[in-house]
Amino acid sequence: MRASSSTEAIAAAGGGARRLRLPLVGRRLDGEAESGLKRAHFRDKGVAYLLLAPQMFVLLLFFFIPSVRALIQAFQLTDPFGATTQWVGFQNFRELFQSGVYWASLQVTVVFTLAQNALTLSVALVLAFATNHIARGRGAYRTILLLPYAIAPAIAGIMLAFLFNPRVGPVAQMLQATGFDWDPTKTSGHALALIVMAASWKHICYNYIFLVAALLSVPHSILESAYMDGAGPIQRFLRIQIPMVAPTLFFLVVINFVYGLFETFAIVDATTRGGPAGATSILVYKVYLDGFVTLDLGASAAQSVVLMILALALTYAQFKFVERRVNYSV
Amino acid sequence: MNERTPILDAVCHLILLAGALLVCLPIYFVIVTGSMSQQEIMRVPISWLPSNQFFANVRTVFANADFGRLLLNSFIVAVGIAVGKLSVSVIAAFAVTYFRFPFRIAAFWLVFMSLMLPIEVRIVPTYESAANVALPLNLVGQWLGITALVDLDWNMVNTYPGLILPLIASATATFLFRQFFLTVPDELCEAARIDGATPMQFFRLILLPLSRSNFVALAIILFLLGWNQYLWPLLLTTDQSMATAVIGLKKLMPQSDSLPTWHLLMNAAFLTMLPPIIVILALQRWFVKGLVDSGK
Numbered sequence: 231m232r233a234s235s236s237t238e239a240i241a242a243a244g245g246g247a248r249r250l251r252l253p254l255v256g257r258r259l260d261g262e263a264e265s266g267l268k269r270a271h272f273r274d275k276g277v278a279y280l281l282l283a284p285q286m287f288v289l290l291l292f293f294f295i296p297s298v299r300a301l302i303q304a305f306q307l308t309d310p311f312g313a314t315t316q317w318v319g320f321q322n323f324r325e326l327f328q329s330g331v332y333w334a335s336l337q338v339t340v341v342f343t344l345a346q347n348a349l350t351l352s353v354a355l356v357l358a359f360a361t362n363h364i365a366r367g368r369g370a371y372r373t374i375l376l377l378p379y380a381i382a383p384a385i386a387g388i389m390l391a392f393l394f395n396p397r398v399g400p401v402a403q404m405l406q407a408t409g410f411d412w413d414p415t416k417t418s419g420h421a422l423a424l425i426v427m428a429a430s431w432k433h434i435c436y437n438y439i440f441l442v443a444a445l446l447s448v449p450h451s452i453l454e455s456a457y458m459d460g461a462g463p464i465q466r467f468l469r470i471q472i473p474m475v476a477p478t479l480f481f482l483v484v485i486n487f488v489y490g491l492f493e494t495f496a497i498v499d500a501t502t503r504g505g506p507a508g509a510t511s512i513l514v515y516k517v518y519l520d521g522f523v524t525l526d527l528g529a530s531a532a533q534s535v536v537l538m539i540l541a542l543a544l545t546y547a548q549f550k551f552v553e554r555r556v557n558y559s560v
Numbered sequence: 561m562n563e564r565t566p567i568l569d570a571v572c573h574l575i576l577l578a579g580a581l582l583v584c585l586p587i588y589f590v591i592v593t594g595s596m597s598q599q600e601i602m603r604v605p606i607s608w609l610p611s612n613q614f615f616a617n618v619r620t621v622f623a624n625a626d627f628g629r630l631l632l633n634s635f636i637v638a639v640g641i642a643v644g645k646l647s648v649s650v651i652a653a654f655a656v657t658y659f660r661f662p663f664r665i666a667a668f669w670l671v672f673m674s675l676m677l678p679i680e681v682r683i684v685p686t687y688e689s690a691a692n693v694a695l696p697l698n699l700v701g702q703w704l705g706i707t708a709l710v711d712l713d714w715n716m717v718n719t720y721p722g723l724i725l726p727l728i729a730s731a732t733a734t735f736l737f738r739q740f741f742l743t744v745p746d747e748l749c750e751a752a753r754i755d756g757a758t759p760m761q762f763f764r765l766i767l768l769p770l771s772r773s774n775f776v777a778l779a780i781i782l783f784l785l786g787w788n789q790y791l792w793p794l795l796l797t798t799d800q801s802m803a804t805a806v807i808g809l810k811k812l813m814p815q816s817d818s819l820p821t822w823h824l825l826m827n828a829a830f831l832t833m834l835p836p837i838i839v840i841l842a843l844q845r846w847f848v849k850g851l852v853d854s855g856k
Contacts, residue, residue, distance in 0.1 A: 264660065266668065266742070270749035271658050272759045278659035282667055285652035285734065292729035293674045295696055296685035303685065357579045360572035363565075367573070373844060374580040377587065379851075380836035382788035382806045385829050388813070389586035392593065398822055400589065403605045431586070436851075443852045463568055492680045496790035500810065514680045521684040522795065530684050537681035545676040 300538070303531035322532035331508065332516070332533075339512040342426060343490035349430040350486055351479070354437035359467050361438075362445045372442070378435045383493065386432040387425075387500035394424055414502065418509030421502045425510050428497045433489055437482050444475040484547045491540060513537060587833075594827035601823045617827040621812075627828055629801055630808040633723075634787050635835070637804055640724040641786035642779045645733050650771070653737035654763055658749070674731045680791060686726055687795050690716045718799040727792060733778055740774050741767070777850020780843050784836050805832040 272278075307318045326332050357375060361368055378386065393401040396413045405412040414420040448471050456466050472479070495514045498504060504511035504519065511519070517537065521530035593601060595614035600607060621627045656668045679686055689695055694712035701709025716722030744767070752762040790806055797803040800811070805828075812828055814820035840847060 265665070266657060266738070267660060267664070268658050268741070268744075268746055268749060270746045270753065271660050272753075273660050274759055275659075275661040277759050278655045278661040278664075281651040281655035281659075282671075284648045285671060285731075286667070288648060288725060288729045289671065289674055289731075291693060291696070292686060292689055292726040293677075293682075294670075296682045296689050297677060299685035299688070300682045353579070356575060360575040360579075363572045364569060364576070367576075371576045371580060372848075373841065374583055375576075376840065376844065376848070377583055377837060380784055380840040381587075381833050382790065382836075384788075384790045384806050384809060385833050386586075388809060388825065388829055389590060392822060392826065393586060393589060395822075397604075398601060398606060398820065400606050400608065407605075431582070435583075439848060439851055457563065463563070463565055488678075492678045495680060496806075499790070499794075500813070517681070517683060518791070522687075527684060534681050534684065538677055541677050541681055 297538070300531050300534045303527060304535045306528060306531075308527045318528070322528040323535075326529060326532045326536070329529075334508060335511050335513055335516045338422065338508075338510060339491065342422060342429075342494075342510070342512055343487055345422075345426045346429045346433070346490045346494075347483060347486040349426060350433050350437055351482060353430065354434050354441055354482075355472075357434070357438050358441035358445055361442050362467075362471075363463055375438055376435050378432050381432065383429075383432055383496040384500040387428045387497040390424060390428040390431065391501045394427075414506075416506055418506055421506055421510045425494070425498055425501055428501055429490065429494050432497070433486065436489075437486070440478055440482055441475065444478040445471055448474045481548070484544055488541070488544050488548075491537070491544075590826045590830050590833075593823055594830045596823045598819065598821065598823065601820070613823070614827070617823055618831070621824055621828045621831065625808055625812060625824070625828060626801065627805065627808060627831060630803055630805040631831065631835075633720075633802060634804040634806070634832070636720055637723045637789070637793070638783045638786035640720060641727050641789075642782040644724055645728045645730075645782055646775060646778060648728060649731070649733035650737050650768075650775075651763075653734045653741055654767065657738055657741040658759070658762075671731045671734055674729065675735060679726065679730075683791065683795070690722045690726055690796060717796055718802040720802075722796050723793055723802075723804070724786075727786065727789065733782070736774065736778060737771065740771060744770060773846065774850070776843070776846045780839060780847045781850055783839060787836050808832075 304322055305317060305319060306315050307321070308315045361371060393399045394412070394414060396402050396406070396415065402412050411417075412420060414424045452470060452474075453466055456470055461469065491512075492514055494512065495518065498510055498512060498515045499518075502510040504515050513533065514537070517530055517533045520526045520533065591614075592608065592610045593606075594617060595610045595612065596607070597611065597613045597616075600611050600613075652671060656664060656671070692698070693714040693716055697709050697712050701707065701712070716725070748766055748770075749762060752766055757765070787804075788806060789804065793804045793807050794810065797807060803811075809825060809828055809832060812821065812825040814822060814825065
């Protein structure tokens, strides 16, 4: 990976964010005729509408209508066969927040996303530091460390479920040989540890790629002057490189939360199926259970709305990052 | 800098080797257990070396779990998502960056709102939309009192469009193309217009060739994303012959009340992860650049 490509991307993303704000604030920052429009442009309205039509059509059918319906259903009560529907106001939300099962699921989700985030980021940081430090063999290590990106989350879950299976799993057998009573099908802490490991195994590579790119883009002159002042490699990493790549770290923390909250359904379903006794039933898993297994549609829709709010908050944090990233001029 | 740090160098190599080992160990065991027989898999402690049943297991997986069909389905869905999303996105991005038209900014915001809500959070109503694509027409019909519209019913469950289209409904690729188009020099478009090029000629002859590396990188990422989908195909394929390979694996998971056929599951898992691994190894250079650029 060359440093130039990532800095270009950073510049592009920063420029995008600045233009993105424009329609809201109604100001013109860079003297453009209109935000996000090329100075040299066309005026064929018909062609433009035709070009936009396919995207708008797909979005309408499978994004806007479902999102609006999720909002509406959150305030309705529908019986499992869909025969009757009535308005119930905030009752679904009241029931949701009074339900001990939901709070338990929320608690599991918080522990899971925090643990997954910490494990993923710290391992990726150590690996990125090591890659940045060595002179030879970078390409070979990177090729291997990238492999999990290609592997489906469900397969990552299956693989770890096998390795740690208390009856047949080789790693579980080693643990048991040391006298440790490992059993994720019975002990909730073990099950949670298992999905944290599976989720991190799959996601470390993503953090790693971004960190390696960011470390490469730290100006060499700064590192060199620190070296002249007598700072060793580890000191330079902790005192200069980490602060310089802080915006990337922030971005990765947000992305890891998005991943942990929304993209780990497959891992949970393939590894523990939310068990034992709901110990690994994270929020996205519970939306699925209530919507498709127990058919409690109102509760599921209310949970969807809560998740939507979380997703919007994280998107906002991400846009904040894009703005900050350009200020650092790394 | 002419720094010599032999100890730290060795430690770094050890760290990276340990990381590589952690990545490879689960994959190694997929191959080892995928080559075992039912007796060998039940032995305690389990062997750490491969056995000789690999191809026998492949035959069983193809015969009993219909994996040939499932791999074909995965391929169709992954290519469909990549091609569909790229083509829809590139023209939409062209429209919002290169055309002045009424409601341009409104259109821009409508498209980019979809960046914010992943399919997992609106899964039930999205499923209902796919179960009857004519649903919005039904509602309009109810409102206007036209029974012909109310009775319309177009079910996408167990079809390729049902597996593909809802996953195209997001603006990630549109956003990336827009960002790229904004960096293209204005002079190119001015020159094309002076030479009398129509918008579509400019698009086809200048903009598309310039976007080639973005296309390749995004195509790889979208292919991997499509191949590895889980929740959506799980919901949308009740008919086993329309399932994807990843969903086929779920059906092979050992149940507590039957003989644990881990060897077949692992064999099928190996077949399922092979195509994406080949793609990522063969096209790594493109893919890494695309990943960092798109932030996806």
